[in-house]
Amino acid sequence: MSAFALTVTCRSTRGIVAAISTYLAENGCNITDSAQFDDRETGNFFMRVSFNSETGTTLEQLSDG
Template identity: 65%
Template structure:
């Protein structure tokens, strides 16, 4: 089984969720989590779907097969392999509680990301960042 995340944004209209769910089911995929948001001010629709490919379909095949659905709704969409760690650059303000929490969760493996650097115009946390072998800018 392979895990993927589909992110979608497009003009809000009827049938988007059904089209996505039907496509994934037709490809032998099972949705494990789905979140959607309709921005009434802009008329845009946003969706994030976590799913597993029970029949082992690869990302390229899923992307290629999804093109007609994406075209029908003029979607901006991406399918990501959920097992690949995302590279993240942290931007820090003067208050370090969020930085400390992120570094702690990253260190114990609860946050599956690769922190490529920390950027801040405040140098109070430079030492703690460098002690984690992360570049500070």
């Protein structure tokens, strides 16, 4: 089982957390830890997600998606 950490920085918008968690689940990954926040002053969104690939999905396969 491979363990990964994903960091995200982007403009804040509705659905980011849902999109990321859905993508990971659809690719055989299980989220083990997640933290996120919006910076209301800049309008940016920040997220860090730790997850395991339970089906052997590689970093390259995840990056291509």
